[in-house]
Amino acid sequence: MTWKNAGLSEMPHHLQFLIHCENFRLEFSIGGFAFPHPNPVAAALFFMNLQPRTSNEAVNDIHSEAYADEALNDGQEANGLPKVPRPVGVDGNSRILWEYVIPVIVFHLMIPLAFLPYFFSWWGVAFLFIGNYLFTSIGIGAGYHRLLTHRGFKCPKWFEHLLAMLGVCSFQDSPARWVLVHRVHHQHSDHQPDPHTPKVNGFWAHVGWLFVENRDTSTLAAYDKYARDVMRDPLYLWLQRGLNWVWVYFAHGILLTLVGGLIGWLVTGTGAGALQWASVWLLWGVVMRTIFTWHVTWGINSAAHMWGYRNYETREDSRNNWLFALLTNGEGWHNNHHADPRTAQHGHRWWELDLTYWTLVVLEKTGLVTDLVRPNRSALSRKEIGDPAGN
Ligand SMILES: [Zn+2]
Numbered sequence: 001m002t003w004k005n006a007g008l009s010e011m012p013h014h015l016q017f018l019i020h021c022e023n024f025r026l027e028f029s030i031g032g033f034a035f036p037h038p039n040p041v042a043a044a045l046f047f048m049n050l051q052p053r054t055s056n057e058a059v060n061d062i063h064s065e066a067y068a069d070e071a072l073n074d075g076q077e078a079n080g081l082p083k084v085p086r087p088v089g090v091d092g093n094s095r096i097l098w099e100y101v102i103p104v105i106v107f108h109l110m111i112p113l114a115f116l117p118y119f120f121s122w123w124g125v126a127f128l129f130i131g132n133y134l135f136t137s138i139g140i141g142a143g144y145h146r147l148l149t150h151r152g153f154k155c156p157k158w159f160e161h162l163l164a165m166l167g168v169c170s171f172q173d174s175p176a177r178w179v180l181v182h183r184v185h186h187q188h189s190d191h192q193p194d195p196h197t198p199k200v201n202g203f204w205a206h207v208g209w210l211f212v213e214n215r216d217t218s219t220l221a222a223y224d225k226y227a228r229d230v231m232r233d234p235l236y237l238w239l240q241r242g243l244n245w246v247w248v249y250f251a252h253g254i255l256l257t258l259v260g261g262l263i264g265w266l267v268t269g270t271g272a273g274a275l276q277w278a279s280v281w282l283l284w285g286v287v288m289r290t291i292f293t294w295h296v297t298w299g300i301n302s303a304a305h306m307w308g309y310r311n312y313e314t315r316e317d318s319r320n321n322w323l324f325a326l327l328t329n330g331e332g333w334h335n336n337h338h339a340d341p342r343t344a345q346h347g348h349r350w351w352e353l354d355l356t357y358w359t360l361v362v363l364e365k366t367g368l369v370t371d372l373v374r375p376n377r378s379a380l381s382r383k384e385i386g387d388p389a390g391n
């Protein structure tokens with residue numbers, strides 16, 4: 001008898017926990033809004049009790065050549081698809097994700113403040129780009145994406161955690177959830193149930209998908225299937241509990257504000273100067289930088305699946321978008337990325353600048369990064385469309 005037709009008590013231990021967790025949810029409240037969340041203790045027990053597994057099937061699937069070739073030949077190319085319905089996991093019963101809606105709206109409402117003479121600073125503008133590189137290209141691009149999602153290189157655990165914590169400071173969800181959603185995206189790109197295809201509509205792909213619960217990507221079963229390897233790490237599990245990753249983000253914002261105030265006090269020697277510096281650091285170093293990095297990252301899901309050129313024939317409508325490639329320091333070479341998801345090198349032609357990859361190359365020279373996965377040229381040559389310049 002297999003567990004599928006056995007009674008509950010005969011199921012493997014970890015599946016019992018899964019059912020247990022699905023049935024017991026806590027209400028978690030912030031500022032009067034209640035967020036249902038899986039019981040953190042039950043969830044922790046569940047993940048601690050996972051049966052050891054050497055590999056993650058979903059990850060192997062999206063990285064296998066067989067998958068890419070099969071997808072190419074199955075007649076499911078997305079280029080001709082004018083529209084795709086929203087994922088089936090989103091319907092009238094899906095709750096609004098206030099933990100996103102409120103910060104996104106409040107942060108955007110603060111934009112005019114940043115341009116008042118008291119708050120405006122060209123150093124602040126420069127920090128948009130510096131912070132974008134540090135927190136988002138290194139934290140999200142190298143950490144969440146190329147390392148945790150695609151395992152495109154190896155590094156010591158402490159350095160992996162450092163990259164992931166920089167990613168948390170970009171306010172783009174916890175590592176486990178980001179990885180889960182992105183692996184589902186690779187498996188079903190531009191076909192249902194891709195969580196954020198612009199074939200639903202451009203707004204949906206850019207930000208709309210973040211605002212409503214999608215049951216394809218929010219159940220413990222989904223975490224088990226797509227992010228088991230990430231959830232086995234106690235740090236990522238802790239960030240996942242309740243809204244711990246959100247508190248880490250706000251703590252880093254307070255820390256940056258205090259550092260700005262301290263520097264302001266040292267420079268001006270006055271309390272008023274310290275207050276002004278703290279305000280500028282809060283507005284430009286945290287709020288404006290977060291808004292900027294949200295949009296450049298979201299642009300990969302929207303613009304880089306709509307506008308740009310294609311080096312490779314792939315089953316989805318991914319594009320190399322030079323504007324978003326420059327803004328994200330490499331992530332915008334998105335057609336290259338879909339053609340060979342495993343490699344940490346997203347720029348494939350000499351002029352496709354990929355600062356995130358070149359940072360990893362420098363780190364490889366220091367010995368901190370190892371096993372940097374280079375493009376699989378033989379597999380890629382089969383998909384090559386030709387040089388867009390006609391060479
Ligand atoms: Zn994509």
Ligand SMILES: [Zn+2]
Binds near residue numbers: 145149150182186337
């Ligand atoms: Zn990816």
